Amino acid sequence: MPEHHKSKRLAGAALAALIVALPGSFAAAQKIAFEHYTLDNGLTVILHEDHRLPRVAVNLWYYVGSKDEPKGRSGFAHLFEHLMFMGTKNVPIGQFDNIMEGAGGSNNATTSSDRTNYFESGPGELLELFLFLEADRMTGLSRAMTLEKLNTQRGVVRNERRQSYENRPYGQLWLEIPALIYPAGHPYHHPVIGSHADLDNAAVSDVIDFFDGFYFPANASLAIAGDFDPEEARTLVKKYFGSIPRRAKITRKKPPAPTIEGVLRKTLTDAVELPLACFVWHSPAFYSEGDADMDIVASALARGKSSRLYRRLVYDKKLAQDVSAYQSSSLLGSKFIIQVFALPGADTKENLERLGAIEREVDAVVAELREGGVTAREIGRARNSTESAFWSALESLEEKADLLNRYLFHFGNPGAIERDLGRYSKVTAYSTSSWAKKVLKPNGRLILHVLPEEKKGGKQ
Known part of the structure; x- marks a missing residue:
């Protein structure tokens, strides 16, 4: 989900969100020289x-x-x-x-x-x-x-x-x-x-x-x-x-990690054309262990038309029009989200049946990934597809300034680019399987349905 922004113009895309994985040599070549100090x-x-x-x-x-x-x-x-x-x-x-x-x-x-x-x-x-x-x-x-x-x-x-x-x-x-x-x-x-x-x-x-x-x-x-x-x-x-008065830094307590017991379900209605199934799990915090693995898992599941969920739901089963998956990362914990836009049915009953079929197929695909992990080819594809986007982002002064602040905030060091990118070089089929088993459990998730509002006569 995009961050809120002033309406004058869209803020630049967060550079870190573009990084899925890059070869180590590329990361090493992209050090950002900086000076770092603190006022009184x-x-x-x-x-x-x-x-x-x-x-x-x-x-x-x-x-x-x-x-x-x-x-x-x-x-x-x-x-x-x-x-x-x-x-x-x-x-x-x-x-x-x-x-x-x-x-x-x-x-x-x-x-x-x-x-x-x-x-x-x-x-x-x-x-x-x-x-x-x-x-x-x-x-x-x-x-x-x-x-x-x-x-x-x-x-x-x-x-x-x-x-x-x-x-x-x-x-x-x-x-x-x-x-x-x-x-x-x-x-x-x-x-x-x-x-x-x-x-x-x-x-x-x-x-x-x-x-x-x-x-x-x-x-x-x-x-x-x-x-x-x-x-x-x-x-x-x-x-x-320099003349602004000094005040003590804020100390914050880290809250306990939240959990979801069983499967939470909720159905909404909206003025939309396509039914939507949305699956949400708690996942590792931004830049923490497992965060990079779940980025790669999301890519394998739904990045591009050759991804696992797209092939299954759009091409093979013809249940959906589009699908996406992503790791929405934050400081205190993240959300792993899968969204599937279903092909519309004739009425609410048919839409619910289609969303049920989509849930079964999503569960089957995720179960396969939990057991086998992401393949070397999928990992390589995720790396290669984002290298050019990362390179382009580094050409922007605005993005570099924001990245330096982001690294300071999360790592305590503005020069953490190699540490950041190095996380992805460690991703393997085994590590993605391990993290998928921890995160993408059949229980411990939220399933939300959005149904088109019924028109007069019960039709949509």
Whole structure:
């Protein structure tokens, strides 16, 4: 599922999500040179020089996502993705984008369950402007918060929930899954977008408290990539961020690993043409042991028309129109998801029969993989098919800046590219079989059906 993003333009695809596996020699050749240091107030800074084009990218990660929202405050991290553009004393409402775009730059933001990032790119001479604007809202946003601003963005976010989930085909699915597979009190129990009730009940004081609790230097990291002088960059970072007061880092307790007892089932109806079967399992956390293996398993099951599930369900059995499988990875644990869009039946009864047949075929294919693992050919195909995409992504300053922040967040080291890619070189038929047996159990999963709404007369 894509992360939430501002509507101006789609945020660049997460580089790590493109990596399935690459040969060791390729990984070794793709080291990203960087300088890494920490200001006295706790802000971690990463500098990467790339002088091929006169451009610069700034990428600021705040270590706050929907998992950090207290009860009754769901959606606040994503709400701040919008509020951060509502102005400060120095940069009044509406001027952030005007100043940015008037100078030839662009900006955006994304929110996930684990973090929020804000990023800018443009001509190299805009580096000082980018740093001023980011530091200004880190220090001045809460002091300039008003009920009018909150109401404006509250309305925008609630409308986004309607458009992106409630009124979007199959969108209900992504609102239902978190509460079904994570227990109450777990940080992932609610969706990133939050609930209407929590957003509607938010007061200005609630918003200010949330901002002051998470948006400060020691809970953030700043990556700069592109055509800049490193000494000048260090001077500018200190100029704009160095005087922000130091606060202690946030300590978080890791929740117990969630489990699903038996098989959870739920059926939804929606204004859609095709019935959908969705299978969800808990799986290893992002970058943890087994995460790479499950990426390869997903590729073998449903990446391309020669994949196992596509061949079985679309070609051989003619039950489905399309199928996908992926490892949706997050810090505290991931979800392994298989989605099958069935060919439509004449009525609800026929659709349910077809979804039942699809479930039996999915179970059979997954059982075969659990026992035999992924073949060497499938592993090789997964590696080769993503090498060009990975290479292309490394050409982007924005992607490199985000990748450096991502590695720092997950590994504690921005230079973890070889460690990351090295995980995939260790994947074997045996390891994929072992992890598939641990993750893709017949029990311990959620099965969701989405049925087309019945029209008058009982027909669809």
